[in-house]
Amino acid sequence: MSEGKRDDRREEKRDPAGTPEVGKGPEQPAAEQAHENLPTPAGERTVRQVGVRRGMFGVRGTGDTSGYGGLTQSIAFPGDAQRPYGGWYDDVADALEVATRGAGLDVAAPRVVIHRGEITFHVRPDDLPVVARALRDDERLRFELCSGVSGVHYPDDAGAELHAVYHLLSMSHNRRIRLEVAVPDADPRIPSLVPVYPTCDWHERETYDMFGIRFEGHPALTRILMPDDWPGHPQRKDYPLGGIPVEYKGGSVPPPDQRRSYN
Amino acid sequence: MSTDYYAASSEAADGRVFTVTGQDWDSIVEGIGEGLDGDESAEERVVVNMGPQHPSTHGVLRLILELEGETVTEARCGIGYLHTGIEKNMEYRSWVQGVTFCTRMDYLAPFFNEATYCLGVERLLGIEDDVPEKAQVMRVLLMELNRISSHLVCIATGGMEIGALTVMTIGFRERELVLDLFELITGLRMNHAFIRPGGVAQDLPPGALDEIRGFVALMKKRLPEYADLCNANPVFRARLDGVGHLDLEGCLALGITGPVVRSTGYPWDLRKSEPYCGYETYDFDVQTWDTCDAYGRFRVRLAEMWESLRIVEQAADRLARLDGAPVMVADRKIAWPSQLAIGSDGMGNSLDHIRHIMGESMEALIHHFKLVTEGFRVPPGQAYVPIEGPRGELGAHVVSDGGTRPARVHFRDPSFTNLQATSVMSEGGMVADVIVAIASIDPVMGGVDR
Numbered sequence: 074m075s076e077g078k079r080d081d082r083r084e085e086k087r088d089p090a091g092t093p094e095v096g097k098g099p100e101q102p103a104a105e106q107a108h109e110n111l112p113t114p115a116g117e118r119t120v121r122q123v124g125v126r127r128g129m130f131g132v133r134g135t136g137d138t139s140g141y142g143g144l145t146q147s148i149a150f151p152g153d154a155q156r157p158y159g160g161w162y163d164d165v166a167d168a169l170e171v172a173t174r175g176a177g178l179d180v181a182a183p184r185v186v187i188h189r190g191e192i193t194f195h196v197r198p199d200d201l202p203v204v205a206r207a208l209r210d211d212e213r214l215r216f217e218l219c220s221g222v223s224g225v226h227y228p229d230d231a232g233a234e235l236h237a238v239y240h241l242l243s244m245s246h247n248r249r250i251r252l253e254v255a256v257p258d259a260d261p262r263i264p265s266l267v268p269v270y271p272t273c274d275w276h277e278r279e280t281y282d283m284f285g286i287r288f289e290g291h292p293a294l295t296r297i298l299m300p301d302d303w304p305g306h307p308q309r310k311d312y313p314l315g316g317i318p319v320e321y322k323g324g325s326v327p328p329p330d331q332r333r334s335y336n
Numbered sequence: 337m338s339t340d341y342y343a344a345s346s347e348a349a350d351g352r353v354f355t356v357t358g359q360d361w362d363s364i365v366e367g368i369g370e371g372l373d374g375d376e377s378a379e380e381r382v383v384v385n386m387g388p389q390h391p392s393t394h395g396v397l398r399l400i401l402e403l404e405g406e407t408v409t410e411a412r413c414g415i416g417y418l419h420t421g422i423e424k425n426m427e428y429r430s431w432v433q434g435v436t437f438c439t440r441m442d443y444l445a446p447f448f449n450e451a452t453y454c455l456g457v458e459r460l461l462g463i464e465d466d467v468p469e470k471a472q473v474m475r476v477l478l479m480e481l482n483r484i485s486s487h488l489v490c491i492a493t494g495g496m497e498i499g500a501l502t503v504m505t506i507g508f509r510e511r512e513l514v515l516d517l518f519e520l521i522t523g524l525r526m527n528h529a530f531i532r533p534g535g536v537a538q539d540l541p542p543g544a545l546d547e548i549r550g551f552v553a554l555m556k557k558r559l560p561e562y563a564d565l566c567n568a569n570p571v572f573r574a575r576l577d578g579v580g581h582l583d584l585e586g587c588l589a590l591g592i593t594g595p596v597v598r599s600t601g602y603p604w605d606l607r608k609s610e611p612y613c614g615y616e617t618y619d620f621d622v623q624t625w626d627t628c629d630a631y632g633r634f635r636v637r638l639a640e641m642w643e644s645l646r647i648v649e650q651a652a653d654r655l656a657r658l659d660g661a662p663v664m665v666a667d668r669k670i671a672w673p674s675q676l677a678i679g680s681d682g683m684g685n686s687l688d689h690i691r692h693i694m695g696e697s698m699e700a701l702i703h704h705f706k707l708v709t710e711g712f713r714v715p716p717g718q719a720y721v722p723i724e725g726p727r728g729e730l731g732a733h734v735v736s737d738g739g740t741r742p743a744r745v746h747f748r749d750p751s752f753t754n755l756q757a758t759s760v761m762s763e764g765g766m767v768a769d770v771i772v773a774i775a776s777i778d779p780v781m782g783g784v785d786r
Contacts, residue, residue, distance in 0.1 A: 123716075123737070124737070126737075126738065126739065146738070148716055148737050148738050149716060149738075150716045150717060150737075151716070151717050188717045188718075189459050189460060189462065189717060189719055190459075191459075191718075191719060191720065193718075217588045218588055218591055218593070219591055220591065220720075220722065220729060220731060220748050220753075221591065221748045221752075221753060223733040223744075223746035223748070224746070225718075225735050225743070225744045225746075226744070227737075227743075238718070238733060238746075240720050240722075240731070240733070240748070242729075244588075244604060244609075247609050247610070249610070249720075249722075251718075251720065270589070270591065271589045271590055271591075271756075272589065272590050272591025272592075272753060272756065273591075274756060275752065275753070275755075275756050276753070279752075296416075297415060297416060298415065298416040298419040298785055298786075299416065299419065300416070307421065307424055308423065308424055308744075329428040330428070335430075335709070335710040335711070335740045336739055336740065336741075
């Protein structure tokens with residue numbers, strides 16, 4: 074909501090045909106000084122746009138007369154972090170570069186994102202086993218525990234729709250990092266991490282089950298939560314949700330993604 | 337061979353299939369014995385499918401055991417029987433409504449599910465430091481009470497599965513007291529949806545602190561009963577000692593946390609190493625044992641209940657000082673607009689609030705309507721704030737695309753991860769020890785399958 078308001082306000086100011094602000098009505102300095110109306114500090118300006126959000130009510134073409142249906146907001150995820158990252162982030166990044174260079178990688182993590190105090194290393198799919206092994210074994214890294222795999226489907230992230238997210242924990246240094254691997258929907262293959270972190274066994278099966286990401290080299294990549302003969306991968310955004318038939322003039326309750334709701 | 341419909345045998349492509357429901361293992365012995373007369377190929381090897389409906393598998397867990405006599409040569413788990421698509425459902429509800437869903441995952445630890453989700457949402461909102469102190473203390477209080485009730489169920493059902501029925505009855509007796517406290521504080525025994533993004537749903541009811549203190553005093557008398565009943569009991573010790581062995585290396589490789597890793601002697605506890613909700617300000621110790629077996633896990637849980645009682649006492653003292661303090665963030669764009677109150681027809685929106693929005697302020701009505709129907713927006717990004725659940729590291733990977741609903745919430749449930757240790761803990765052991773090994777992991781299938 075606050076995002077939308079801020080955009081509106083800027084539009085008004087830029088509008089050349091609009092009347093000057095001074096004579097327009099009671100001034101509201103408090104609102105202008107409010108946290109959500111202040112410009113973003115320079116350091117946080119980098120963002121990565123993934124898709125656009127249109128309207129406010131989800132479904133299109135439902136006779137919206139409020140005017141809010143015309144809203145357009147970009148979906149901007151936190152952008153890449155710049156060196157120096159600060160704190161132990163630099164130590165981990167440096168050690169990772171050194172450790173993976175020995176294994177033949179020029180750049181271990183092409184993109185690094187730091188947001189809300191959490192660091193994310195975006196890794197190329199093919200490099201994942203090398204990076205993970207370095208993270209686990211190197212003296213200065215020692216990420217002994219993998220908290221598992223979490224799949225995320227970004228349908229608007231063209232060419233990298235399916236993401237696999239690994240949370241790693243170093244008990245020796247008490248640090249926590251995140252690895253993120255993105256693969257295209259057309260070719261969703263990621264090397265399995267089971268040889269490095271055996272705990273990924275069930276987690277990769279779950280991610281395969283829910284998103285259809287194929288973890289190559291996994292000892293037995295089968296469905297784990299859904300029945301073996303289940304068609305489709307339910308956590309994907311394009312998975313059909315199915316409505317509820319009601320016995321009234323052949324009508325049915327539409328599935329949640331086709332209902333009118335705030336988005 | 338048999339007229340018992342529930343224990344009939346049939347021929348399958350790769351061997352004979354027996355359906356056994358208990359008390360009728362004779363049919364298997366007979367069936368296998370049939371082949372022994374002059375048939376050298378008859379073998380001791382039997383594949384047993386146990387569950388998913390079985391009183392000893394700790395929930396709707398299916399075990400596929402390959403037995404060589406009474407020795408387990410291979411143990412596999414079949415899960416998914418309790419999969420309810422909670423994570424998918426949360427993507428079609430507002431951020432606040434998500435709490436109502438995730439509280440149902442690990443149904444023995446509802447407050448932990450709510451807390452890790454809310455901590456993730458709060459981190460994405462950037463309001464971690466704005467959550468009032470009283471809300472954090474109440475979260476700690478509820479989580480520690482919940483840890484006691486969860487450990488009690490673990491010990492109780494674990495006892496039941498090996499035939500120690502008294503352990504079960506006294507375990508559930510004490511758990512009931514904790515659930516009474518939950519009912520008093522949140523209104524519900526389970527599925528509370530009480531911890532919300534920004535704080536907790538409502539303030540402590542009058543008299544709650546006295547009830548909590550009374551409970552702590554009672555538990556201090558009752559907890560020694562468990563030690564008396566089990567620690568020197570030769571039958572109990574014989575069933576648990578050395579069973580389900582898993583050392584620290586195995587735990588780390590398999591990603592196992594919680595009492596299982598602490599039973600190897602490694603004092604790893606997220607309440608100490610990555611404190612959240614102000615745990616760094618409480619005085620408690622991380623309990624360990626050094627036997628790496630089921631008995632060690634039992635002792636760790638027993639000792640952790642004492643530590644939880646210590647934390648509950650400290651939290652109660654703080655709450656006594658915080659009488660009347662806010663329990664929700666001050667930001668009115670996030671905080672739920674209405675407060676609950678007891679009316680003539682039970683619990684509902686407070687009449688003061690109804691009067692305010694219906695009779696006094698149109699803006700307040702609009703604000704209430706927008707926040708309840710649309711909810712707040714969370715800035716795009718992802719967060720993972722793990723907490724120390726009763727079973728280990730519980731974390732919610734919360735992803736927002738800037739909408740009024742989560743783009744994705746994935747729960748890293750310790751039951752799911754820890755259950756992977758079934759094979760290494762039970763292969764090579766006796767079939768009766770499989771039950772003890774799994775009970776010592778304490779998987780809750782609602783959390784495993786979500």
